[in-house]
Amino acid sequence: MATQDVGAGPRPSPAPAPAPFRITGTRELMLRLPRASPLVRLVSLSSRLTGCASRRERALLGAAAGVHHGRGTEGRETGKTLLWLPLSGAKMRNVFEVMLLLLLLLLPLVTAHAGGQPNSPPGKPVLTSCRSPEKETFTCWWKPGSDGGLSTKHSLFYRKESSDAVHECPDYRTAGENSCFFNKNNTAIWVNYNITVVATNSLGSAYSDPVEVDVVYIVQPNPPENVTVSVMEDKGWPFLRVSWEPPRKADTRSGWITLVYELRVKLKEEDDWETHLAGQQKMFNILSLPSGGEYQVEVRCRPDHGFWSEWSSTSKANVPHHFRRDNSTWILMTVFFAFTFLIVAWLLHLNRHNLKRCILPPVPGPKIKGFDKKLLKSGKSNEIFSALVVPDYPSTPSSNYEDLLVDYLEVYVPTERELQLEESKDPHDDRLKSDSSTSDSDSGRGSCDSHTLLVDKEAKEEARQAECGQTRTEVQRSLKDWDALTYAQIDMVGRDVPSGRVKTWPSLYSPLPRHSSGPLDQQSSLQMAKQHSLSTSSFLAQEASGESYWDVCSHGELPRPLRAKTPPHRGLRARSDADVSGAGLKRAPAGPRSLAPHTSEYVEVQRVNNKDVVLLQPVVTGCYQALPGEVYSKVKRVDSDNILLLQREAREEDGYPGAEQENTTQKASACVYAAVLVQDQMAPMVNGYVDTATMCTLTC
Amino acid sequence: MARHTGTFGSKLLPTVLYMVAACSAIPITDLLDRASQRSDQLHSLSTTLTQDLDSHLPLTVRLTLPRPSVCHTASLQTPNDKEQALQVPESDLLSLARSLLQAWEDPLVFLSTSANFLPHPAQNAISNKIQELRDHSKSLGDGLNILSGKMGPGARTISMLPYTGGNDVGQDTISQLINLNFLLSCFRRDSHKIDSFLKILRCRATGLPQMC
Numbered sequence: 001m002a003t004q005d006v007g008a009g010p011r012p013s014p015a016p017a018p019a020p021f022r023i024t025g026t027r028e029l030m031l032r033l034p035r036a037s038p039l040v041r042l043v044s045l046s047s048r049l050t051g052c053a054s055r056r057e058r059a060l061l062g063a064a065a066g067v068h069h070g071r072g073t074e075g076r077e078t079g080k081t082l083l084w085l086p087l088s089g090a091k092m093r094n095v096f097e098v099m100l101l102l103l104l105l106l107l108p109l110v111t112a113h114a115g116g117q118p119n120s121p122p123g124k125p126v127l128t129s130c131r132s133p134e135k136e137t138f139t140c141w142w143k144p145g146s147d148g149g150l151s152t153k154h155s156l157f158y159r160k161e162s163s164d165a166v167h168e169c170p171d172y173r174t175a176g177e178n179s180c181f182f183n184k185n186n187t188a189i190w191v192n193y194n195i196t197v198v199a200t201n202s203l204g205s206a207y208s209d210p211v212e213v214d215v216v217y218i219v220q221p222n223p224p225e226n227v228t229v230s231v232m233e234d235k236g237w238p239f240l241r242v243s244w245e246p247p248r249k250a251d252t253r254s255g256w257i258t259l260v261y262e263l264r265v266k267l268k269e270e271d272d273w274e275t276h277l278a279g280q281q282k283m284f285n286i287l288s289l290p291s292g293g294e295y296q297v298e299v300r301c302r303p304d305h306g307f308w309s310e311w312s313s314t315s316k317a318n319v320p321h322h323f324r325r326d327n328s329t330w331i332l333m334t335v336f337f338a339f340t341f342l343i344v345a346w347l348l349h350l351n352r353h354n355l356k357r358c359i360l361p362p363v364p365g366p367k368i369k370g371f372d373k374k375l376l377k378s379g380k381s382n383e384i385f386s387a388l389v390v391p392d393y394p395s396t397p398s399s400n401y402e403d404l405l406v407d408y409l410e411v412y413v414p415t416e417r418e419l420q421l422e423e424s425k426d427p428h429d430d431r432l433k434s435d436s437s438t439s440d441s442d443s444g445r446g447s448c449d450s451h452t453l454l455v456d457k458e459a460k461e462e463a464r465q466a467e468c469g470q471t472r473t474e475v476q477r478s479l480k481d482w483d484a485l486t487y488a489q490i491d492m493v494g495r496d497v498p499s500g501r502v503k504t505w506p507s508l509y510s511p512l513p514r515h516s517s518g519p520l521d522q523q524s525s526l527q528m529a530k531q532h533s534l535s536t537s538s539f540l541a542q543e544a545s546g547e548s549y550w551d552v553c554s555h556g557e558l559p560r561p562l563r564a565k566t567p568p569h570r571g572l573r574a575r576s577d578a579d580v581s582g583a584g585l586k587r588a589p590a591g592p593r594s595l596a597p598h599t600s601e602y603v604e605v606q607r608v609n610n611k612d613v614v615l616l617q618p619v620v621t622g623c624y625q626a627l628p629g630e631v632y633s634k635v636k637r638v639d640s641d642n643i644l645l646l647q648r649e650a651r652e653e654d655g656y657p658g659a660e661q662e663n664t665t666q667k668a669s670a671c672v673y674a675a676v677l678v679q680d681q682m683a684p685m686v687n688g689y690v691d692t693a694t695m696c697t698l699t700c
Numbered sequence: 701m702a703r704h705t706g707t708f709g710s711k712l713l714p715t716v717l718y719m720v721a722a723c724s725a726i727p728i729t730d731l732l733d734r735a736s737q738r739s740d741q742l743h744s745l746s747t748t749l750t751q752d753l754d755s756h757l758p759l760t761v762r763l764t765l766p767r768p769s770v771c772h773t774a775s776l777q778t779p780n781d782k783e784q785a786l787q788v789p790e791s792d793l794l795s796l797a798r799s800l801l802q803a804w805e806d807p808l809v810f811l812s813t814s815a816n817f818l819p820h821p822a823q824n825a826i827s828n829k830i831q832e833l834r835d836h837s838k839s840l841g842d843g844l845n846i847l848s849g850k851m852g853p854g855a856r857t858i859s860m861l862p863y864t865g866g867n868d869v870g871q872d873t874i875s876q877l878i879n880l881n882f883l884l885s886c887f888r889r890d891s892h893k894i895d896s897f898l899k900i901l902r903c904r905a906t907g908l909p910q911m912c
Contacts, residue, residue: 136782162770188780190889216892255903255912256782256896304740304899305747305892 120148121204125178125197127211131220134249135189135257135303138182138215139175142197142208150201156180161192189215219306222247224261224299229317232285238319240265240286244299244312259301264311268294292321731847732902738840739797739895745836746888749829753881756820757874771886773803773861778893785896790904791854793897798844800890801837803861808834810863811883818880819873833887840894 123145132138144154156169169180193215197208224244232241242263250257258280264273265286278284278299289295295318298311348355778796779785788796812834815827848855903912 162774184781189782190778190893191780214889216889216896251782252912253903253909254786255900256786258899258912304895305743 119150119201119203120146122146122148122150122152122154122199122201122206124206125154125199125208127195127197127208130195130211130213130218131307132187132215132218133220133222133247134251135216135219136184136251137187138213138218139179140169140182140195140211140213141175141179144178144199145206147199148201148203150203152199152201154178154197154199156195156197158196159194160188161194187215191215217305219257219303221250221257221259221301221303221306221309223309223312224301225312227297227299227312227315229295229297229315231317231319234287236322237287238289238292238322240289240295240297240317240319241283242286242297242299242315243283245282246301247309250303258304260304261299261301262308263297263299265295265297267291268296268316273298289319292319294318728847728850729902729905731843731850732898732905735840735843735847736895736898736902738836738843739891739898742833742836742840743888743891743895745829745833746884746891749826749833750881750884750888752822752826752829753820753877753884756822757877757881771889772807772863773800773886773890776800776803776859776861785900789854790901791852793901794844794848794851794855795857795859797894797897798841798848798855799859799861800894801841801844802858803863804837804887804890805841807863807883807887808837811880811887814876814880819876 125142125144127140127142130138130140140156142154142156144152156172157166158169159166167186169182170186171181171183172179174181191214193213194210195213196210199206199208225247227242227244230241230243231238233239242265244261244263246252246259250259252259260280261278261282261284262275263278263284264275266273267290276284276286286297294316297315297317298313300309300311302308776796776799779788785793808830812827812830815823815830818826820826903909906912
């Protein structure tokens with residue numbers, strides 16, 4: 001408080017206490033008012049004092065008047081208001097009066113200030129929140145502002161969206177202090193409420209900021225109720241089962257509200273909760289309980305589009321202590337097993353070679369001589385197999401295969417002597433007796449022995465020696481039988497056949513067994529001859545030690561001799577001790593048999609008589625010499641009448657084969673070449689062999 | 701060739717019949733469950749969208765400036781409280797839901813086009829969310845169409861609620877934002893209505909109150 005000595009005025013003694021105002025030397029009146037005291041409206045006073053209130057004064061006073069109660073020191077800094085009022089010295093008495101008046105005025109204010117609430121219009125209330133617990137009702141709360149020292153009344157007004165009517169809150173009490181409760185009748189959903197709170201007191205009213213509320217967005221249900229926790233056991237492991245119910249007021253049964261729940265659990269002594277989301281269900285199992293003790297559980301809920309409720313009251317449960325067979329035990333066991341495993345693996349590693357030998361024994365490789373694994377890998381089969389080939393296996397035949405082929409047949413013709421002998425022995429012997437003594441034991445004729453070809457070298461000799469004339473056979477039979485006997489046709493060389501057909505079959509004739517003896521019926525002999533010829537047909541004589549020959553001697557007119565000639569080397573050995581003769585009429589008494597056994601004799605067809613009988617006669621030995629080159633060993637073809645056309649063997653002389661038939665006339669000699677046997681040329685025949693049986697069937 | 705198509709056709713017909721039978725074999729409860737899940741997503745999306753748009757607009761401005769007061773779907777009579785809602789028959793509830801959804805087809809198109817020019821910092825995110833809204837809305841509409849076939853003749857009727865807001869979004873930024881904000885708030889409310897109706901229907905369809 002600075003005072004200034006201006007004039008000659010008496011120096012005022014320093015004031016013992018600061019007076020509310022002082023009069024300074026200048027003509028200024030300084031009024032100091034207490035800080036918190038409201039200002040007195042001094043406009044009228046000051047204007048009265050000075051007559052003209054300066055603008056500044058008026059502003060100050062106005063500002064002071066406009067300050068709200070309780071707003072603090074707005075517009076006022078020091079609590080001091082200075083009023084400088086210009087004063088004239090002449091009016092000092094008036095000043096004094098003014099001061100007294102001021103004092104009088106200030107006093108009640110001061111006393112009033114020291115005593116109770118200052119009067120001011122209420123402060124602005126604030127709407128804090130509006131909530132609806134079940135989407136059917138809602139409540140709004142506000143926070144009142146300062147009441148201005150007077151009794152302030154708050155009222156809530158609302159206006160619905162589409163109407164302009166303003167309504168007041170129907171219920172201020174239900175929800176407590178500073179609240180407004182809207183019951184079901186007053187609650188409309190999907191409608192915006194414009195809510196305002198007004199605070200009024202005697203001095204004025206204050207309006208809060210309006211708030212737009214749609215009930216459906218402000219739903220916050222009550223906490224769930226009846227939360228029960230029970231301890232249950234699953235395979236010796238305890239767990240908690242929590243169940244609850246939705247808050248009573250929320251209507252979930254009709255689907256009006258859909259609630260979602262959440263719970264939290266902790267041990268009593270812990271601080272952190274473990275939360276679980278339970279969805280819409282009303283029961284939950286807590287499985288992961290670390291240990292025993294007392295557990296605390298709380299549940300809360302929330303609508304699908306709304307706010308979380310408060311946590312329910314805590315439910316407690318005591319879980320018995322259980323052996324914590326989880327973490328530490330498993331860790332120990334794992335470590336132990338890992339350690340053991342490492343040791344075992346190390347041991348195995350050290351002994352891997354032994355183990356390898358034990359578990360996977362070496363597989364023996366292929367030990368084939370000449371087998372080369374590398375060649376096999378290279379994949380060239382030719383080289384592999386050529387390496388495998390042992391030089392001298394298989395044994396290749398030095399000669400060619402043709403040696404193995406039997407291409408001729410030996411027909412054995414028994415000599416007269418033999419026939420006689422045999423006849424004497426047993427005239428009615430079965431002709432089928434095989435002549436084992438004279439048979440050759442080899443040359444691949446195994447089964448052909450008995451009724452088959454009988455090769456006899458000795459017989460050949462004897463046959464040679466036998467006179468042609470002695471043995472005569474008159475073959476008298478039908479052509480058919482002749483077919484049966486032989487099956488080769490020998491071309492006549494320059495012969496005229498009276499009947500036009502000459503058939504001689506010396507070559508492939510299977511002779512009857514040698515010791516067939518006795519006068520035989522021609523037919524039976526022929527039959528035997530058939531049999532022989534059967535076997536003959538399949539038979540190829542290897543041995544060509546003699547000529548194949550016949551000896552058929554026939555009596556009577558035999559205009560033409562037919563010579564059967566076979567090469568000496570490979571010949572047909574016909575051996576027949578059968579009576580090939582015909583009716584045996586003209587048998588030589590000496591020799592019932594016409595055929596010469598064992599001898600190579602030539603058969604000559606003398607004639608073919610009217611009865612279609614070929615009469616044979618022994619051939620002059622001059623014709624003996626076989627032309628070595630002329631070997632008729634191949635059958636060229638078979639005529640329809642079962643006539644075999646023989647041809648010269650192609651092997652020895654080429655070019656000949658076909659010529660034979662044409663050149664028959666050229667031959668000077670009447671030799672007829674006996675055909676040698678068989679094979680492939682007889683295509684129509686079975687297997688290439690001449691099957692006399694079939695021939696017989698064909699012709700018979 | 702004719703024979704080939706004939707065999708194909710003969711195979712097609714039983715397949716189609718089987719599929720139709722299988723589709724109709726889906727119980728209504730499942731269909732309603734799916735539909736209510738879809739509507740729940742729709743409403744959540746619209747809520748976040750409104751909040752995003754509001755964040756940029758100061759509260760005072762929002763309140764003081766005039767805004768359109770009535771949504772274009774306000775003409776549709778919907779229940780105002782729980783008693784009324786629970787008294788509405790199911791087919792009518794479904795019809796209301798379908799009508800509301802149908803009414804927002806065009807406005808959503810308008811929203812998405814205007815969102816492209818929105819003077820908002822999060823314009824891209826908002827544009828994407830509006831597109832999501834359209835997709836969800838479309839699939840929900842398809843589902844409700846299927847449902848309507850199973851719930852009686854009343855469910856098939858749809859009230860037409862044309863969008864009369866036009867294509868004018870406003871001249872300046874503030875009015876643009878305000879108009880869009882208002883449109884989205886209308887959509888948020890209607891999507892909540894659809895969601896509520898479907899959940900009521902779902903609960904009724906199960907027949908077990910304790911399951912709701």
